Amino acid sequence: MYLTLLIFIPLVIGALGAAFLPARQMKWAALAAMVVDLLLALLLAGGILGNFDWNYNPAAEGTESVWVFNNEIKNPEFQLREHIPWPMLQEYEISYSLGVDNLAMLLILLTAALGVFGVLCSWTAITKREKEFYLYLLALQTGILGIFCALDLILFFMAWEVMMLPLYFLIGIFGSKDRLYATMKFVLYSLAGSLMMLLSIIWIYYNSGVSTFSFEKLSGNGITFHQYLPYLGMMLAFLIKVPLWPFHTWLPDAHTEAPTAGSVILAGVLLKTGIYGILRFAIPLFPIPAVAFAPLFSWLAVIAIIYGAMCAIVQTDVKRLVAYSSVSHMGFIVLGIFCFNAPAMNGAILQMFNHGISTGGLFLAVGMLYERRHTRQMSEFGGLAHSIPIYAALTMVMVLSSAGLPGLNGFAGEFPILLGSMNNVPMLIEARDSSSFYALINQVNYTWLVAVLAAMGVIFGAVYLLIMYQKVFFGKLEKSENKNLPDLNIREWGQLAVLSVAALVIGLFPQLLMKPISKTTNDVLTMVAGPLRFDASHPNPELEPVVEKDDGHGGDHGHGSDEHASVRAH
Amino acid sequence: METGITAYVPQVAWSQIAPFVILTLGGLLILALDALLDIVVKGITPQRRDSVLTWVTGGSLFVTGMMFYGNVIGTTGRPFFEGALRADEFGNLGALIVIFGSLVFVAMSPRLIREKKLPAGEMYALLLFAVAGMTLLSVANELVTAFVCIEILSLSLYVLTGMNRRSPRSGEAAFKYFILGAFASAFLVLGIAFIYGATGTTQLFGTGRLMQQMQASEARIGARQLIADKQSYDLGLDEILYAGERPVRTAVFEAEQEGRAIIASTRVEVETQPLNPIWLFLGFVLIFAGLCFKLSLAPFHMWAPDVYEGAPSIVAMLIATASKVAAFAFLIHLVEAMAVWEHFPAASLFLLSSVATVSILWGNLGAITQTRMKRMLAYSSIAHGGYILVGVATLVSAASFNDPLAHERIRNSILFYLFGYTLMNVLAFGIAAYLGKEGEGEIAAYRGLSTRRPVLAAGMTLAMISLLGLGIPGTIGFWGKYFVIKEAVNAGMTFLAWISFIGSAISAYYYLRVVVAMYMLPEEKETPVAGGVLQTNTGYTFSLGLSGAMICFFGILPALFWALGS
Structure with missing residues (x-):
């Protein structure tokens, strides 16, 4: 009931407000809904972290950084579970089942917090059709929270689609000039992806052998698949949402045209739903294809990192620059996940949270500037540090956090990713049933090159962010319009200050989040490791897998070694 | 005889x-x-x-x-x-x-x-x-x-x-x-x-x-x-x-x-x-x-x-x-x-599948270029006929005849689709006719309808996203397509499932264009829809409301439809 309450409070209050309140007071209802939701999310986080064993040490369980195999399949322990079979659809095995683990809890917290900021940043910016605006915003919140709680594949798909429609209206009605193009592109991209996902979900239903959509039942029975087409179908939906190069082209348009609240939630939370889907469903259900395609996705991630950064450098529109920086940062996260080792995955999950804070903060800042000057072109600004110093200072924190300055949160996330990718990315597998197709993919595997290129992305990140900051805030205050800009009021100041404090706290004490995250990482890696190791001819779990210490290039794997599952790590 | x-x-x-x-x-x-x-x-x-x-x-x-x-x-x-x-x-x-x-x-x-x-x-x-x-x-x-x-x-x-x-x-x-x-x-x-x-x-x-x-x-x-x-x-x-x-x-x-x-x-x-x-x-x-x-x-x-x-x-x-x-x-x-003739599935499956494929693709692609409301709905109904024919092809496919339960499920899915299709079209045509001569004409005339007639615009949006079907769950159109395609996948007709998905993705463009016109484009001065007073009668509004309510209701509890029959 708790999660149901958490999910549906925004939508219900929004619907009631739209039906009964006058338009001017709708924002108060929206704020109330978001704050109640945030309180519920904080209570949830407090409850879960309060019960969390802070002495938890994944190394003791044996999955720290290297592959240690056990045949026993461990499921993530979901809390606050709710399970109601869908009325009258028992024969179709669809159920309304919810539950959260540490990963979902973190993302729910982020969603609830950014929801409040989404309302606050629209407080004066939205003057027409307020009822609709806040209704869409609250419905969007419900959809996103539903994604993070759903444990049934069809329910997950429903929430996934429910999320799309409000954003379609938010961009299409309240966006800037080219909003129709942007919103149509967003919907067509999302829809193409999610339909492939639905096909994969139906495929899973018929091929699992237990005829169910319940993720708990699937993973509880240890059901995994090795077919790569349904895996790719599912991944297409997630990678479009992430978005990974080359599926990213909708993102800059959507970001640039969206109203500030839309951008903040889009960058802060919506992109994470893709990563969340990969971690929660795609990898645990398809461990063998996930590992087999890891080199491919690592390479795409590296391209995204470099390409996003390159594009960001040449942008003249501040918001578009931040949008491209999102492409680059999401590349880091994807890379961290497909390294399949504990540090990188920890870093990736932490970076999901960080990216929500820093990029969300940057979009808030850009929105504040836009509200004052109604332009986002860098050439229109310059020397703003003289006219609006508080704004400049708080934006500086966000910029540095995004660029990965040590001491702020961005570094705490990016560093473990680079560490992990340098250490052993991506490992090679020869699962017993791996086809020659998988072997072909593993041919292109130059791990050190991936790590080096990704590290260069960090440098590029500093380049475009600092250039942007320099052009906007430093130099002479030349334009007369910029001279009398009002500095931040308490509402705006509060938003950026809270995010800055959060960035600093996470930067200084990453273990606060890292510990709970490592539990999730451990769950995911165990779920991957189990099926890879499983071999009926070797029932004894004590047997060591074939581990070769040399030869990271994997040029000749597939020959010579015995036929059992053999995994090579550096 | x-x-x-x-x-x-x-x-x-x-x-x-x-x-x-x-x-x-x-x-x-x-x-x-x-x-x-x-x-x-x-x-x-x-x-x-x-x-x-x-x-x-x-x-x-x-x-x-x-x-x-x-x-x-x-x-x-x-x-x-x-x-x-x-x-x-x-x-x-x-x-x-x-x-x-x-x-x-x-x-x-x-x-x-x-x-x-x-x-x-x-x-x-x-x-x-x-x-x-x-x-x-x-x-x-x-x-x-x-x-x-x-x-x-x-x-x-x-x-x-x-x-x-x-x-x-x-x-x-x-x-x-x-x-x-x-x-x-x-x-x-x-x-x-x-x-x-x-x-x-x-x-x-x-x-x-x-x-x-x-x-x-x-x-x-x-x-x-x-x-x-x-x-x-x-x-x-x-x-x-x-x-x-x-x-x-x-x-x-x-x-x-x-x-x-x-x-x-x-x-x-x-x-x-x-x-x-x-x-x-x-x-x-x-x-x-x-x-x-x-x-x-x-x-x-x-x-x-x-x-x-x-x-x-x-x-x-x-x-x-x-x-x-x-x-x-x-x-x-x-x-x-x-189908009692044992070679009938093999002989006819290609025919049924190809007609379904051509209908889905032709209907959806044809609808993209339409600028008039009723022509667009006509092409959409061609495409929907194709989706239903996917169900018929599934019914014919040999696999379904060996299993009476699956046979029953496929028939149910087709029936449900037909029911949902009827409701959605009643709502779409009904609102178009309700808006008078302009509503039956150019889609451009719908511009700004959401500010003039918010309830009608919301109803039309419901009809459109339900016709779009697979995009947005919670409408009857979603479950209709879902059941039909699920049975198609079960019967091993993945190709038709792919075609249906591709068709649905294409259809998002033209269905949502109506929504774009109603919600996102500024009003047109020339001949706006519902510019003046609309004539109403109780039966008309009641049937529109009933269709809309049923689209939502069966969108949440789809199986209740079959419970009616048993």
């Missing part, structure tokens, strides 16, 4: 044919009232006269609907009326959907009659005849009966299309519909002739039996006689079971007599017929082509956009919903009968 029995008295199960009788008599009553009301009741105003006609039509439809609902609950699945009809659950529920669509038509028509000054009596009489044809078609078990039903409903719809005599477009649409429809009828007749030639019967139930017999006879020469005897004995028993209230003994006696006669006749046929499955299949192909025309499936869809645009909107709604439901019900009964 010539039985040679002179003393034979046909058994009529009055309770089962009562709905059709009521519909036909209702139509005649309307004609009589239309002519006589002015004379009998002195000084009756045209408005009062029209409203009397409306209530009589609505009343007879409602009574019929209740009877069909009673039949749904007590369905036996046995043939009656000399084997010409057979009311299984699918047929009865299909007829119920037809009745729903026509009740909505009646609720919406007073406004149309007032605005366009149409003759109410003719319209309602034609409607009732058309509905009689549709409901009979959905329970037809005999090819000639089906042909007659198709002709009744088609002729009525031709005239209804041209009902607006002041509009040249309406006349053009009716003419086009009629000319092309005549071709389709020719295909149908030829197909029926082929099937009769191949099997010696026009009964669907009977066709199947004779095919079985044929296979057996091919396998074992000399056993033909024996099987013919056994077969006819079975037929006799069927007659006893379904005879109704007649004393059993008399029935047995008659059945024996009849059975002997059938033995005689079948023996001759079995001996003399070439029994070539090629002719059977060719007959099916021709009938299917004729049905494709009625269902506006590609490549027989060319008439649909012109007819939908020219016809009065609610007539277009009737063509798009009720007539298609009936034709699909007949198509399903046809393929089920054919």
Whole structure:
């Protein structure tokens, strides 16, 4: 009931407000809904972290950084579970089942917090059709929270689609000039992806052998698949949402045209739903294809990192620059996940949270500037540090956090990713049933090159962010319009200050989040490791897998070694 | 079939044919009232006269609907009326959907009659005849009966299309519909002739039996006689079971007599017929082509956009919903009968799949370029016909016939799709007609509707996202496509599932364009929709609200629909 309450409070209050309140007071209802939701999310986080064993040490369980195999399949322990079979659809095995683990809890917290900021940043910016605006915003919140709680594949798909429609209206009605193009592109991209996902979900239903959509039942029975087409179908939906190069082209348009609240939630939370889907469903259900395609996705991630950064450098529109920086940062996260080792995955999950804070903060800042000057072109600004110093200072924190300055949160996330990718990315597998197709993919595997290129992305990140900051805030205050800009009021100041404090706290004490995250990482890696190791001819779990210490290039794997599952790590 | 029995008295199960009788008599009553009301009741105003006609039509439809609902609950699945009809659950529920669509038509028509000054009596009489044809078609078990039903409903719809005599477009649409429809009828007749030639019967139930017999006879020469005897004995028993209230003994006696006669006749046929499955299949192909025309499936869809645009909107709604439901019900009964021939799935699957594929792609791609509302809806209905045909192809595919449960599920999924499709189109056409002349025209005229008429805009959005289907769960359109595609994947027809998904993704563009116009574009000064005051009537708003509510309700609890029937 708790999660149901958490999910549906925004939508219900929004619907009631739209039906009964006058338009001017709708924002108060929206704020109330978001704050109640945030309180519920904080209570949830407090409850879960309060019960969390802070002495938890994944190394003791044996999955720290290297592959240690056990045949026993461990499921993530979901809390606050709710399970109601869908009325009258028992024969179709669809159920309304919810539950959260540490990963979902973190993302729910982020969603609830950014929801409040989404309302606050629209407080004066939205003057027409307020009822609709806040209704869409609250419905969007419900959809996103539903994604993070759903444990049934069809329910997950429903929430996934429910999320799309409000954003379609938010961009299409309240966006800037080219909003129709942007919103149509967003919907067509999302829809193409999610339909492939639905096909994969139906495929899973018929091929699992237990005829169910319940993720708990699937993973509880240890059901995994090795077919790569349904895996790719599912991944297409997630990678479009992430978005990974080359599926990213909708993102800059959507970001640039969206109203500030839309951008903040889009960058802060919506992109994470893709990563969340990969971690929660795609990898645990398809461990063998996930590992087999890891080199491919690592390479795409590296391209995204470099390409996003390159594009960001040449942008003249501040918001578009931040949008491209999102492409680059999401590349880091994807890379961290497909390294399949504990540090990188920890870093990736932490970076999901960080990216929500820093990029969300940057979009808030850009929105504040836009509200004052109604332009986002860098050439229109310059020397703003003289006219609006508080704004400049708080934006500086966000910029540095995004660029990965040590001491702020961005570094705490990016560093473990680079560490992990340098250490052993991506490992090679020869699962017993791996086809020659998988072997072909593993041919292109130059791990050190991936790590080096990704590290260069960090440098590029500093380049475009600092250039942007320099052009906007430093130099002479030349334009007369910029001279009398009002500095931040308490509402705006509060938003950026809270995010800055959060960035600093996470930067200084990453273990606060890292510990709970490592539990999730451990769950995911165990779920991957189990099926890879499983071999009926070797029932004894004590047997060591074939581990070769040399030869990271994997040029000749597939020959010579015995036929059992053999995994090579550096 | 010539039985040679002179003393034979046909058994009529009055309770089962009562709905059709009521519909036909209702139509005649309307004609009589239309002519006589002015004379009998002195000084009756045209408005009062029209409203009397409306209530009589609505009343007879409602009574019929209740009877069909009673039949749904007590369905036996046995043939009656000399084997010409057979009311299984699918047929009865299909007829119920037809009745729903026509009740909505009646609720919406007073406004149309007032605005366009149409003759109410003719319209309602034609409607009732058309509905009689549709409901009979959905329970037809005999090819000639089906042909007659198709002709009744088609002729009525031709005239209804041209009902607006002041509009040249309406006349053009009716003419086009009629000319092309005549071709389709020719295909149908030829197909029926082929099937009769191949099997010696026009009964669907009977066709199947004779095919079985044929296979057996091919396998074992000399056993033909024996099987013919056994077969006819079975037929006799069927007659006893379904005879109704007649004393059993008399029935047995008659059945024996009849059975002997059938033995005689079948023996001759079995001996003399070439029994070539090629002719059977060719007959099916021709009938299917004729049905494709009625269902506006590609490549027989060319008439649909012109007819939908020219016809009065609610007539277009009737063509798009009720007539298609009936034709699909007949198509399903046809393929089920054919499928007893063991090679039928292999022979027809390619045909059905390719027509489905072409319809989905052609309909969706064609709709992209349309700028007018009703033309867009016409192309969308072509695409939806393709999705339903995916369900039919799944039904035909060999896998489903080995498993009666899966068979039942596939039939249910198709029925659910038809029901959802009817609701969505009722809402879309209804709102378009509600908005008057501009609403039926350019989509650009919808610009800014959300500020002028927020409720209507929300209703249209609901219709559009439900038609889009797979995009947004929580509408009936989602579950319709979901069930059909799920069964297709289960039956191993992944290719058709892919096509459906691609089609749905394409369709997002043109459905959402309407939403874009209503919500995101500024108002157009020239000819905006609903610029002035809209005329309303209670029935109209009620049926729009009911359709919208049902789209949402069954979008959340889809399975409740089947619970209605059991």
